[in-house]
Amino acid sequence: xxxxxxxxxxxxxxxxxxxxxxxxxxxxxxxxxxxxxxxxxxxxxxxxxxxxxxxxxxxxxxxxxxxxxxxxxxxxxxxxxxxxxxxxxxxxxxxxxxxxxxxxxxxxxxxxxxxxxxxxxxxxxxxxxxxxxxxxxxxxxxxxxxxxxxxxx
Amino acid sequence: xxxxxxxxxxxxxxxxxxxxxxxxxxxxxxxxxxxxxxxxxxxxxxxxxxxxxxxxxxxxxxxxxxxxxxxxxxxxxxxxxxxxxxxxxxxxxxxxxxxxxxxxxxxxxxxxxxxxxxxxxxxxxxxxxxxxxxxxxxxxxxxxxxxxxxxxxxxxxxxxxxxxxxxxxxxxxxxxxxxxxxxxxxxxxxxxxxxxxxxxxxxxxxxxxxxxxxxxxxxxxxxxxxxxxxxxxxxxxxxxxxxxxxxxxxxxxxxxxxxxxxxxxxxxxxxxxxxxxxxxxxxxxxxxxxxxxxxxxxxxxxxxxxxxxxxxxxxxxxxxxxxxxxxxxxxxxxxxxxxxxxxxxxxxxxxxxxxxxxxxxxxxxxxxxxxxxxxxxxxxxxxxxxxxxxxxxxxxxxxxxxxxxxxxxxxxxxxxxxxxxxxxxxxxxxxxxxxxxxxxxxxxxxxxxxxxxxxxxxxxxxxxxxxxxxxxxxxxxxxxxxxxxxxxxxxxxxxxxxxxxxxxxxxxxxxxxxxxxxxxxxxxxxxxxxxxxxxxxxxxxxxxxxxxxxxxxxxxxxxxxxxxxxxxxxxxxxxxxxxxxxxxxxxxxxxxxxxxxxxxxxx
Ligand SMILES: Cc1cc2nc3c(=O)[nH]c(=O)nc-3n(C[C@H](O)[C@H](O)[C@H](O)COP(=O)(O)O)c2cc1C
Ligand code: FES
Numbered sequence: 001x002x003x004x005x006x007x008x009x010x011x012x013x014x015x016x017x018x019x020x021x022x023x024x025x026x027x028x029x030x031x032x033x034x035x036x037x038x039x040x041x042x043x044x045x046x047x048x049x050x051x052x053x054x055x056x057x058x059x060x061x062x063x064x065x066x067x068x069x070x071x072x073x074x075x076x077x078x079x080x081x082x083x084x085x086x087x088x089x090x091x092x093x094x095x096x097x098x099x100x101x102x103x104x105x106x107x108x109x110x111x112x113x114x115x116x117x118x119x120x121x122x123x124x125x126x127x128x129x130x131x132x133x134x135x136x137x138x139x140x141x142x143x144x145x146x147x148x149x150x151x152x153x
Numbered sequence: 154x155x156x157x158x159x160x161x162x163x164x165x166x167x168x169x170x171x172x173x174x175x176x177x178x179x180x181x182x183x184x185x186x187x188x189x190x191x192x193x194x195x196x197x198x199x200x201x202x203x204x205x206x207x208x209x210x211x212x213x214x215x216x217x218x219x220x221x222x223x224x225x226x227x228x229x230x231x232x233x234x235x236x237x238x239x240x241x242x243x244x245x246x247x248x249x250x251x252x253x254x255x256x257x258x259x260x261x262x263x264x265x266x267x268x269x270x271x272x273x274x275x276x277x278x279x280x281x282x283x284x285x286x287x288x289x290x291x292x293x294x295x296x297x298x299x300x301x302x303x304x305x306x307x308x309x310x311x312x313x314x315x316x317x318x319x320x321x322x323x324x325x326x327x328x329x330x331x332x333x334x335x336x337x338x339x340x341x342x343x344x345x346x347x348x349x350x351x352x353x354x355x356x357x358x359x360x361x362x363x364x365x366x367x368x369x370x371x372x373x374x375x376x377x378x379x380x381x382x383x384x385x386x387x388x389x390x391x392x393x394x395x396x397x398x399x400x401x402x403x404x405x406x407x408x409x410x411x412x413x414x415x416x417x418x419x420x421x422x423x424x425x426x427x428x429x430x431x432x433x434x435x436x437x438x439x440x441x442x443x444x445x446x447x448x449x450x451x452x453x454x455x456x457x458x459x460x461x462x463x464x465x466x467x468x469x470x471x472x473x474x475x476x477x478x479x480x481x482x483x484x485x486x487x488x489x490x491x492x493x494x495x496x497x498x499x500x501x502x503x504x505x506x507x508x509x510x511x512x513x514x515x516x517x518x519x520x521x522x523x524x525x526x527x528x529x530x531x532x533x534x535x536x537x538x539x540x541x542x543x544x545x546x547x548x549x550x551x552x553x554x555x556x557x558x559x560x561x562x563x564x565x566x567x568x569x570x571x572x573x574x575x576x577x578x579x580x581x582x583x584x585x586x587x588x589x590x591x592x593x594x595x596x597x598x599x600x601x602x603x604x605x606x607x608x609x610x611x612x613x614x615x616x617x618x619x620x621x622x623x624x625x626x627x628x629x630x631x632x633x634x635x636x637x638x639x640x641x642x643x644x645x646x647x648x649x650x651x652x653x654x655x656x657x658x659x660x661x662x663x664x665x666x667x668x669x670x671x672x673x674x675x676x677x678x679x680x681x682x683x684x685x686x687x688x689x690x691x692x693x694x695x696x697x698x699x700x701x702x703x704x705x706x707x708x709x710x711x712x713x714x715x716x717x718x719x720x721x722x723x724x725x726x727x728x729x730x731x732x733x734x735x736x737x738x739x740x741x742x743x744x745x746x747x748x749x750x751x752x753x754x755x756x
Contacts, residue, residue: 020447020448020466021428021446021447021448022448023448023449024428024429024431024445024446024448025428025429027431028390028429028431058450059448059449059450062433062450062451062452062607063431063432063433063451064431064432064433065390065430065431065432066431080352081352081353082351082352082353082509082510082547082550082581082583082597082598083353083509083510083515083583084353085597086510086511086583086585086589086594087510087511088735091734091735091736094734095712095734098712118391118432119350119352119434119601120351120352120353120354120355120391121391122167122168122349122355122358122391122392123167123168123171123355124205124353124354124355124507124509124515125168125205125206125208125355125509125515125516126168126171126172126205126206127509127510127515129171134393135171136167136170136171137171138168138171138172141739142710142712142734142736142739143710143740
């Protein structure tokens, strides 16, 4: 962590420190602010909340929301929920992989794009749906995938 | 104060926001400004209207005219024609997909006219970000009334109403409250389960986004009834808008003194905290959810003891689903008899369903228990797109089962669905047509539960893996005789021996599709044929020469150069290169590409 990140992490910890069940919200906020959970941040959490580091890793690896590596600048989340699946989400995911040359779970070498598969983003009526950062794009198909990537490059 | 000429309500549910509802709103505000009538027209956000695939949508009151699929460019037309000259803009009205009939007002369209709205009573009517508008619609009156009753009277009312939990299991809510009230231990807690894990469901999200106070009010009444002073909302992290609106609603309720110490001058005090999920399906299970709030891995534990006796931090805890809680205020206000007059003998009230998949009107609907699937799919849902045939509906997500066409007239309630091996579930209702392969659907759900299994108990962890392996073989054309029997046997074992509801229900989609679509499994195994022509290993794409006009589109969209052809010559697909992505099939303007059975074609 650089000093700015460290200060952020310390602030987050200080906010929750005395509440019961603080670990989850603390990790969530760090994930949100930094985009991932750096190992030294988890050490800091362990020290301040007095929770063994192994337990923190246990929690961090259990939930999909947490990531131990940074994600792309454009975080592409392809929904593979039921509604999207029956409307062709598999092909949409494949097309992203094809266009970006990476697999699901990976980041492009320039750090610009990452692809993840998620389960239902609640936009089922616009299936197949995807999310780029916080923006939902509905009724996707191969053509729209191409256009989208072009517009972000 | 200026006289208000009209109110324009814009749906601000997630689906409409994602189809750029706010861009339309900005354009509308600008157009009103330009026309000089900004002060005469109220523009308000409202909760999910339910017609999610028609978004962005807007309703213009006093006439209740309902406009659909709005683009920013349409704003000026609506202002100039409708708001200034009083002429309804016909081209922006809703058109019934099958009959092409045009409907001017929201209440008339079959999608809405067929519904009965208790839980969704405020959707499309109030602004979810305004507590004043909630209060104006009898909001928090039920809380005030409950506080004049004894906790036992409140519990008795909920019991007599017949309300059952909407989170999936259908446990009687009043009974659950009674158990927690009688349980020893202090403090007690109320938790609202907003984890909504079923991948294809969005009822709870829409309720939290569209009418957060109704859920808060229900939770507070639950708190009063069981003698709790603290409540938690647990909402999945994938729902940022729901979280934002809920946070705002909590703050407003606190400022009004509706949450806090000595509520409404009584000695009842109650506080509410919001916690977010972190993307683990199993955390929707109540004991796992509790572990997650406590800051641990969300692993379930065996029950009993039930949370009513030993829940959050080992204290008596009532955990209820979002929709369950949203039913409470109307029950307290209108009485148990009113509620129990709706629905069927053992399933009282209404159910909210998230209608999605291969159906014309996808979106959020609320119907009385006992409504038939046929009414939902063909009347409320407007039928199947593209003139395709209805094949099955899937309810209850990864824990549920399917309902085939021969049961289209079955009344949807807890008992009837159980009889045919399906469940009401939390309300996800996915419609499938003839192009959906039921073996692949079973594989899809099992892959889901397999990857979401927390790994704590072997029957679930190992059993689902074995079943998934078999299904994958079948889909790849490597199924063997006896596979169906093996699936049934494994399924029964996983059902019986798993620790929590996730494993106990994981085999359901497989067993249910075997029950109704055994012929599809057999076709895959014995003939290496996929009747829906969906499994890639079992199909090939080819050009129908008579239909090909040599337009070249297939060659252009093909990602691997398999679709080829010279200008003005009939095109063809090189089967050795083809990866069967289906892009050419989807794009060909002349329908000149077909899917064929690979093994038939070989002979
Ligand atoms: C694997 C699994 C996932 C579940 N997911 C949810 C969920 O997302 N939302 C929910 O309300 N209940 C879910 N439940 C049911 C809860 O355990 C619990 O029964 C429910 O929240 C009780 O509330 P109710 O009585 O109001 O339905 C799930 C159960 C299991 C076994
Ligand atoms: S299934 Fe994809 S958004 Fe719900």
